[in-house]
Amino acid sequence: EKAALEAFRGKPSVTADGIKKIIACNIGNPDDVPNALDHDAEAIGLFRSEFLFMDSAELPSEEEQFNAYRKVASALKGAPVIIRTLDVGGDKEIPYLHMVKEDNPFMGFRAVRYCLANPDQYKVQLRALLRASAFGDVKIMIPLVTCVEEVLAVKELVEQCKAELTEEGRKFNENIEVGIMVETPAASLLADRLAEVADFFSIGTNDLIGYTMCADRGNDTISNLYQVYYPAVLRSLKNIIESGVKAGIMVGMCGEAAADPLLEPLLISWGLEEFSMSAPSILRARKTISQWTKAECDELTEKALACNTAAEVKALLESAAR
Ligand code: PEP
């Protein structure tokens, strides 16, 4: 089993009929990079920047952030590095930010909402990301987007930061990409419009499943509802991926579902380009992708979308698994 996977090391990620995919790694710290590369990651599909804020007693400075981002960018030697801006709130608490306690933090003042309400603080991170873009293919990713306005507002701040850095004579990538996490039902429904203002999508299934099914994964009483195989979730994924593909932007997935071998043929069918996951899943995913042609995936997808229940979908995908 392990030896069979080793045969995929150093190989490109392609379907059985030759469609090129990217298998990337999710990391939470620059120290995770060697392990990602050891497992043959082709890119970083999600660098959660929260660690910088969590492992600190106060807001990390621009210089501290720049050093962390540059370290990852340099280590990837020109391969893409998607860095997500601060995704605070919900399940991610940072004591010194003194955020007000909310009755419903998952629907509260968090992530891009918090960042846009504190633009001077947000610009420190955006400046650090821009400066790191001089050292590799750094892309900025916005978490928890629900509307076009948020994307436009972040892009406006990015432009302000670019102007400041130019004034200061600092280097950065003028054409840095600004993409979004698609992880709310609102973003999914609006995917065609968001694709006009975002440079790429990365689907956050961890949140998207929860918000779509109104089910908290941590709540045992209803955790059966927290499954990617529910028809509502599949329809959502189909819409997001197809909308992004139609608009010509890169569509990736960095939620746990990207590493689900049962789901992967459906993602291939819809046109997902980048699969981002934890390091130990990478070679297995490359193998799974190599076992399917697009036509076979399309046929399976048609059957999956015709199912009425998550149990039927799962049974179908299990019976088709290779
Ligand atoms: C997600 O929601 O799927 C995701 C990748 O982000 P996080 O798990 O950090 O919320």
Ligand code: MG
């Ligand atoms: Mg999320």
